[in-house]
Amino acid sequence: MVPLSAYIAVSAVLFITGLLGVLIRRNFIIVLMSVEIMLNAANINLVAFSYYLESMAGQLVALFVIAIAAGEAAIGLAIIIVVFRGKISTNVDEMNLLKW
């Protein structure tokens, strides 16, 4: 029987990995992939707690998160393509339009 703490540890490692990827990497696509990793870390958490608390709500939310992650990946890639066409670059440092 794998203890709950093991799941949480894996989840935490994954989440930190994703977070660092978002903050540190400069490639837009890798940033997007890191966001996916963070979402999956959250999913592991949800499923683990669902099992231990014997409640199906957690697994249900995890399914929603997977669906949303799929949508988010699709929109994110679309944005990347549009930006790429304008800038010929996927470097996030060159994208500072959000300040306006």
Place this chain on the structure above:
Amino acid sequence: MTDLLIKLVPVFPLLAVILNGLAGRRYSHEVAHRLAWGSVGLSFLCTIVVFVDIIRTGTPHEVIAYQWIFGGDLTINLAYLVDPLTCIMLLVITGVGFLIHVYSVGYMHGEDGFTRFFTYMNLFMVSMLLLVMGNNYVVLFIGWEGVGLCSYLLIGYYYDKISAAKAASKAFVVNRIGDAGFLLAIFLIFINFKTLDYTNIFPQVSQLSPDMATAIALCLLVGAVGKSAQIPLYTWLPDAMEGPTPVSALIHAATMVTAGVYMIVRNHAIFDLSPTAMTIVGIIGGLTALFAATIGLVQTDIKRVLAYSTVSQLGYMFLGCGIGAYTAAIFHLMTHAFFKALLFLSAGSVIHALSGEQDIRKMGGLSSKIPWTYRLFLIGTVAIAGIPPLAGFWSKDEILAHAFTHHHYLLYGMAALGAFLTAFYMFRLTYLTFYGTSRIDHHTEEHVHESPMVMVGPLMALGVLSIVGGFLGFPPEHGWLHQFLAPVVGPGGEHDVGTGLVLTLMMIATGIALLGWGLAHYFYSVNPSAPERLAAKFQAVYTALLNKYYVDELYDLLLVEPIKKWGLLLDWFDRTVIDGLVRAVARMAELGAAGSTWMEKYVIYGGLNVIGYGNHLVSRQWRQLQSGMVHHYAAIIVAGLFLLAVVIQLIMQL
């Protein structure tokens, strides 16, 4: 119907004033003068209708034209009272005024400011009509000031002439003295009666204390003396001859100067209460009649002789008022308006013929050259000299007779002597102007010509009036005029003196006049060197007369110069003390303002700038935070989360 006509009387000239005054430049002189005399003529026609109505019904009309001032107990309306007295005044003013307007068309022909002249003349008519028509003292006073203003404007008609401008100012300032007295009288009347309407005041004048009645009467007298040029305020009238001759005839002979007489007769109820005031009126009148006549003896300017004659004749009217012969005073006012207007206008015709010459030493022998002017001037002379049956005799004799039969022997003596002098100086004027050898210089003589019909016509009308006007008051003391005026002035002269005495007095008066004529004939026709010898013999008297008794110089010395000095002193005081104070206050304000400026500039602005720069500096750093890069924002969010976790941890441990 009558009420409407009464309202219309002053409206016609007023319309002409507005039209000519505002738009007179836009049309020709032909239109302007037609408007001017036409409007006066219309007023005259209205007056005649009103006059006939009043003769028929015998009731005075009181018409409110406009509700003017009302509040509390006080009501002052622009209202007219047309009673027999006003009627006579209206007829004289509009009638003689109309003739003089027509005459002016010829006399003023080609002058600069032709339209201006007629505008002023019509404005004068409006004011004079208000003066005699008003039913209260306020309207009377407005007219009183209005005629004063027009007198000023018309004396100064040739405003580029220094002497004319000075004469105008003199007339205006001297009249101010009288007007101040008149105003005081109005105030006193208002205090005593709480109203200013004649019809409310006169029935209750008997409530006045004798002292108050005297005070009011004397104040009124001061006003009348100023306007009617009596001693001691007569000096402006001879100078007023600077104005054009029709102005002298209309304003300074026939109408305005008689306003004082009208005012005294109008207020006779108040004067009757005060024997003191009456005596003073009589003495002033008698003195003026004599005094002005003596000056008239030696003057050499044709218009000035007539001016002194006017002052003298006004003295007779005052004398008449002073002895209670109000009807006689108004009678003389009326006949005087006829013959003095005639004399002035004829003199104007002479001046016109001689291209502006007014000095009688440079005239002579004109009777054949300008025959119509000569005849009409002679009619005027005979009328004013008091030779029956012309107008002046009846009215003057009535005043003389009244003085005698009411035992004012001193006044009678003065008046009789004055009458003698009048006859003398008027015939002197006639002889010097029209008889003897010509003393005209050649250049002028070539241009001597009779005046055009537009001037001679009005003269003829006035000549006829001067001849027959006296019969309105015939027989003496019981004539038509006396009955007509009786409702206003009371039954004057109800006393039995016997026909014999009256006839004797008439004979004496006629004799005096003929004596004056005879003397003038001897001096200026039979023995022309006599006047010079007489003058040489009484050098001092002659010089005094020629210089008008030095009254003007005396006034200058006693009043004008001290007042001027006082004015200069006040000017100095104003410039140094008052202005100094003002400047000190200004300097203080300036200093205060400089202080506030410094305060504002360095303290307030400084404080505000510190806040502004502080914000600026802080925000310059702060805004670096908004880089627009997503991972920066993400990092901040993470940092925030971390901070939050720490804080929560700390709180949990507490």
